[in-house]
Amino acid sequence: MSDVVEKTLTALPGLFDSQTGAAKITNRLRQLIKSITELTSKHEEENLIKKELSAMKEQVSSPNTTMKQMREIMVRAMYCEMLGYDASFTYIHAIKLAQQGAVLEKRVGYLAVSLFLNEGHELLLLLVNTVLKDLQSTNLIEACMALTVVAQVFPKDMIPAVLPLVEDKLSHPKEIIRRKAVLALYKFYLIAPNQVQHIHAKFRKALCDKDPGVMTSSLHIYLQLIRESPDGYKDLTGSFVTILKQVVGGKLPVDFNYHNVPAPWLQIQLLRILSLLGKEDQSTSELMYEVLDESLRRAEMNHNITYAILYECVKAVYTIHPKAELLEKAARCIGNFVLSPKINLKYLGLKALTYVVQHDAKLALQHQMTIIECLDHSDFTIKRETLELLFRITNAQNVTVIVEKMLDFLRGCNDDHTIIHLVGKVAELAEKYPFN
Amino acid sequence: MAPERLLWISCQRTDLPAAISPIPGSVAPLFLITMIKFLLMVNKQGQTRLSKYYEQVELGKRTALEADVVRGCLARRKEECSFVEYKDYKLVYRQYAALFIVVGITENENELSIFELVHNFVEVLDKYFSRVSELDVSLSKNTHYTNKVHIILDEMILNGHIVETNKNRILAPLLALDKMTES
Numbered sequence: 001m002s003d004v005v006e007k008t009l010t011a012l013p014g015l016f017d018s019q020t021g022a023a024k025i026t027n028r029l030r031q032l033i034k035s036i037t038e039l040t041s042k043h044e045e046e047n048l049i050k051k052e053l054s055a056m057k058e059q060v061s062s063p064n065t066t067m068k069q070m071r072e073i074m075v076r077a078m079y080c081e082m083l084g085y086d087a088s089f090t091y092i093h094a095i096k097l098a099q100q101g102a103v104l105e106k107r108v109g110y111l112a113v114s115l116f117l118n119e120g121h122e123l124l125l126l127l128v129n130t131v132l133k134d135l136q137s138t139n140l141i142e143a144c145m146a147l148t149v150v151a152q153v154f155p156k157d158m159i160p161a162v163l164p165l166v167e168d169k170l171s172h173p174k175e176i177i178r179r180k181a182v183l184a185l186y187k188f189y190l191i192a193p194n195q196v197q198h199i200h201a202k203f204r205k206a207l208c209d210k211d212p213g214v215m216t217s218s219l220h221i222y223l224q225l226i227r228e229s230p231d232g233y234k235d236l237t238g239s240f241v242t243i244l245k246q247v248v249g250g251k252l253p254v255d256f257n258y259h260n261v262p263a264p265w266l267q268i269q270l271l272r273i274l275s276l277l278g279k280e281d282q283s284t285s286e287l288m289y290e291v292l293d294e295s296l297r298r299a300e301m302n303h304n305i306t307y308a309i310l311y312e313c314v315k316a317v318y319t320i321h322p323k324a325e326l327l328e329k330a331a332r333c334i335g336n337f338v339l340s341p342k343i344n345l346k347y348l349g350l351k352a353l354t355y356v357v358q359h360d361a362k363l364a365l366q367h368q369m370t371i372i373e374c375l376d377h378s379d380f381t382i383k384r385e386t387l388e389l390l391f392r393i394t395n396a397q398n399v400t401v402i403v404e405k406m407l408d409f410l411r412g413c414n415d416d417h418t419i420i421h422l423v424g425k426v427a428e429l430a431e432k433y434p435f436n
Numbered sequence: 437m438a439p440e441r442l443l444w445i446s447c448q449r450t451d452l453p454a455a456i457s458p459i460p461g462s463v464a465p466l467f468l469i470t471m472i473k474f475l476l477m478v479n480k481q482g483q484t485r486l487s488k489y490y491e492q493v494e495l496g497k498r499t500a501l502e503a504d505v506v507r508g509c510l511a512r513r514k515e516e517c518s519f520v521e522y523k524d525y526k527l528v529y530r531q532y533a534a535l536f537i538v539v540g541i542t543e544n545e546n547e548l549s550i551f552e553l554v555h556n557f558v559e560v561l562d563k564y565f566s567r568v569s570e571l572d573v574s575l576s577k578n579t580h581y582t583n584k585v586h587i588i589l590d591e592m593i594l595n596g597h598i599v600e601t602n603k604n605r606i607l608a609p610l611l612a613l614d615k616m617t618e619s
Binding site: 119258268304 | 470481483484486487488492495496498499515516517518519520521522523524546547548549551552553556582583586587590594595597598599600601602603604605608609612613616617
């Protein structure tokens with residue numbers, strides 16, 4: 001692990017700062033970045049960029065500019081926009097690059113479009129034909145690019161034009177195409193839900209896809225659908241439980257592991273889905289107790305990512321219909337977090353406590369010494385999270401003390417948002433407990 | 437205090453979990469949105485090296501946001517946690533030598549999982565670029581590193597959601613693209 005970190009540390013700065021080693025490659029972008037880095041004032045930066053932009057304006061209008069050169073110009077345009085300078089005269093050329101360029105130019109064109117344009121931009125209509133063509137390309141790379149850009153930015157009104165092609169891709173032999181098609185349909189669902197009403201059956205097929213990547217991509221759609229109406233999907237609980245069991249049990253290919261933990265972000269996604277399904281529903285919750293217990297046990301390894309999974313597990317245990325043994329284990333877990341010397345874990349523990357106190361006020365009582373210590377912690381983030389926790393355990397007995405602590409914090413606070421947020425809380429408490 | 441801000445305060449309820457955080461000025465989301473708002477790579481001098489926004493932020497407002505965000509992260513000490521409360525959402529940051537990677541996330545997102553996602557991203561970059569540096573220089577002659585980083589990121593995060601974390605699968609399209617460009 002330390003070998004990777006060492007290699008990365010030496011590699012990363014070289015990617016972006018031209019002062020370090022990797023500058024065997026000289027190109028206009030590097031020169032531009034170098035010049036910007038060497039400048040000292042915003043004014044100088046403005047002048048340099050303005051010059052660069054006018055040079056680019058000339059180049060894009062010239063008929064002699066090749067697609068390769070256009071690609072290079074596009075990279076500089078993206079850089080200028082990243083610094084906050086408008087390069088909108090290049091937008092149309094980005095689309096042309098995606099349309100006419102060879103495969104790398106095409107990718108850069110699509111990338112530029114995804115960075116420059118957003119929903120509702122009129123130029124997006126011009127992208128539709130290019131996307132349609134690439135979706136039908138026999139070259140898989142081009143089809144992938146088209147699917148990616150469709151999922152990133154696509155005009156809502158033109159969805160019907162491209163929907164049949166995307167739907168078709170759901171049964172493509174290559175997993176990457178199926179996976180990207182599902183994600184494109186997820187985007188369509190978010191921006192125009194009625195356009196994809198009729199294909200819910202196809203999402204089910206994706207969920208049961210033999211490839212874990214395709215199954216994972218369908219979870220994004222399901223999480224959204226279940227959030228909106230959990231009752232319609234209770235019948236899938238068994239499937240989600242089985243999938244989580246298989247993941248936790250190490251049934252996925254080894255390259256799905258991250259530091260020996262099997263597909264951790266997938267586990268988190270599944271835990272969130274299960275929470276939503278088991279909430280206020282005893283019979284559905286009973287289906288998941290076993291796998292939650294297993295997840296709580298498996299995540300005993302000493303790594304940040306297992307702690308992240310544990311956190312979701314604990315939240316799930318407290319959200320669904322209660323089971324004594326699980327709650328006990330989860331409470332112990334929170335205790336370990338809160339008492340941990342590792343500051344990130346302490347934060348997570350406080351956050352978990354804040355979530356859990358609505359269900360179990362005793363837990364906060366158990367850790368009150370630690371909570372009081374955290375109130376005076378030097379780390380602002382920890383202090384703030386502790387106040388959030390205190391706000392939730394306020395009652396008639398401790399309200400005076402808690403409000404005093406909040407006012408103390410406010411006195412030392414400079415951030416507008418925090419001030420407004422806390423003053424609001426104090427006001428609420430004052431309303432709730434008028435005699436103190 | 438301006439009247440619209442007071443309205444925001446009175447809308448806050450205690451019976452809801454810490455997740456809900458109405459963003460003043462925007463349409464309140466019907467359901468709790470959990471997402472990544474942006475990802476930035478910034479150096480210690482505060483110069484942005486890469487920015488990816490998964491939520492609409494006006495071009496003119498971005499540099500100010502980025503400067504503010506990096507200021508917040510630079511002010512943190514080593515022994516403090518890697519999460520900062522910022523406006524009505526959160527920042528997760530991780531430092532790699534001279535580079536900060538900062539991710540803006542909604543309140544209800546799992547901070548530690550994003551913290552590790554950043555590391556996964558760095559490991560993927562390492563996997564790809566250490567392979568590249570072994571190749572012939574002429575091959576990498578017109579390689580635009582920034583593009584490649586964007587392309588890799590596009591495979592991992594889409595619309596603010598984590599869509600792929602398997603390193604081989606993340607790199608497959610880019611490696612295929614490289615191969616095609618070679619020939």
